[in-house]
Amino acid sequence: MRGPGSGSGPGQSARWPSDSSSSGRGRSPMARPEIDPFAHATVAVQDVHVRYRVPSTDAAERRRGANFVKRVGRTVFGNDPKVLVRALSGISFVAKSGEQIGLVGQNGSGKSTLLRIIAGLENPAKGRVLAESTPVLIGVNAALVPELSGEQNIRLGCLAMGLTPEQAEEAVPDVTQLAGLGKSIYLPMKTYSSGMGARLRFAIATAANPHILLIDEALATGDAAFRERSEARMQRLRQGAGTVFLVSHAAQTIEETCTRAIWLNHGRLVLDGPAQDVALRYRKWAWAVAKEKPEEAKQIIETAFSEREQTYVQVEESVQPRLYTPRHVRSSKTAPPRAQGK
Numbered sequence: 001m002r003g004p005g006s007g008s009g010p011g012q013s014a015r016w017p018s019d020s021s022s023s024g025r026g027r028s029p030m031a032r033p034e035i036d037p038f039a040h041a042t043v044a045v046q047d048v049h050v051r052y053r054v055p056s057t058d059a060a061e062r063r064r065g066a067n068f069v070k071r072v073g074r075t076v077f078g079n080d081p082k083v084l085v086r087a088l089s090g091i092s093f094v095a096k097s098g099e100q101i102g103l104v105g106q107n108g109s110g111k112s113t114l115l116r117i118i119a120g121l122e123n124p125a126k127g128r129v130l131a132e133s134t135p136v137l138i139g140v141n142a143a144l145v146p147e148l149s150g151e152q153n154i155r156l157g158c159l160a161m162g163l164t165p166e167q168a169e170e171a172v173p174d175v176t177q178l179a180g181l182g183k184s185i186y187l188p189m190k191t192y193s194s195g196m197g198a199r200l201r202f203a204i205a206t207a208a209n210p211h212i213l214l215i216d217e218a219l220a221t222g223d224a225a226f227r228e229r230s231e232a233r234m235q236r237l238r239q240g241a242g243t244v245f246l247v248s249h250a251a252q253t254i255e256e257t258c259t260r261a262i263w264l265n266h267g268r269l270v271l272d273g274p275a276q277d278v279a280l281r282y283r284k285w286a287w288a289v290a291k292e293k294p295e296e297a298k299q300i301i302e303t304a305f306s307e308r309e310q311t312y313v314q315v316e317e318s319v320q321p322r323l324y325t326p327r328h329v330r331s332s333k334t335a336p337p338r339a340q341g342k
């Protein structure tokens with residue numbers, strides 16, 4: 001175990017404020033982000049694998065299942081042959097305080113799955129995630145009720161996130177202002193457009209000033225004024241030593257708002273580095289795919305893989321093994337400090 005700044009390079013060591021673990025990371029000089037060497041680790045993702053067994057009506061599978069009636073029966077009763085979907089394969093990284101980490105990748109690359117795993121909503125098949133405090137995944141942590149008004153949902157959402165009734169009441173004006181829904185805040189949430197709902201969920205999720213905020217929806221649904229307010233709010237969270245994860249398909253959003261980016265492709269981590277560098281390469285790759293230049297796209301991915309140094313996250317079980325729960329998310333109040341990288 002080493003203290004802050006004692007790793008083999010920027011971003012390689014981390015002080016863990018609530019769990020005892022150690023992490024190691026490395027990457028090519030090109031992909032090395034500017035990281036405060038005194039920043040502490042907020043989330044450690046250690047060799048995470050997620051697999052789903054899902055029914056498949058794929059022709060090859062169907063051929064195995066005898067006649068048409070049997071095949072239809074299988075589909076109706078959900079007995080289709082199962083295939084294994086590898087949503088995440090061997091993902092490792094350490095997030096630090098003050099970082100805003102963008103997750104990029106094509107549809108189905110594993111971005112949402114990674115957020116759910118960090119939020120503790122699912123357990124990985126292999127590996128684990130350690131978090132210094134309970135991550136707040138927007139729209140999930142706060143159980144909102146469509147029949148209630150936006151205003152009532154603010155109180156409900158704040159209570160669901162652990163605020164006291166008094167704190168929830170105090171938060172109402174601030175959340176209302178951030179959401180910026182005008183008189184619609186008094187209307188049932190089921191009447192909201194998807195953009196209005198997204199704005200309210202974002203505003204509620206940030207009311208508790210979570211240290212780890214996970215955003216899996218386009219903030220771009222909002223108008224310019226909302227985007228500005230939401231960016232200011234995210235910045236405030238980061239300045240309070242928090243970490244924000246943001247999923248976005250738009251490389252530009254990642255470039256403009258994130259300090260670091262992680263590119264996922266078919267569940268594997270392609271690149272982890274400064275947002276601008278990762279976004280640029282992702283953009284080039286997406287362009288090659290769009291222009292139907294598979295060789296070029298493959299080359300970009302292979303180059304990124306070859307330049308990326310492997311990241312190892314090591315948890316020192318011997319120090320405080322009882323601190324780790326199967327659900328891997330712990331309260332910062334209960335857990336003691338430390339961790340670093342090698």
Ligand SMILES: Nc1ncnc2c1ncn2[C@@H]1O[C@H](COP(=O)(O)OP(=O)(O)OP(=O)(O)O)[C@@H](O)[C@H]1O
Nearest residue numbers: 052054085087105106107108109110111112113114
């Ligand atoms: N609950 C589930 N059951 C079965 N397969 C799942 C489940 N959730 C995700 N998957 C599969 O895991 C893979 C990753 O999905 P995920 O939703 O994480 O991708 P994503 O990068 O967030 O995609 P998008 O950009 O389209 O939102 C996909 O192949 C998806 O079909």
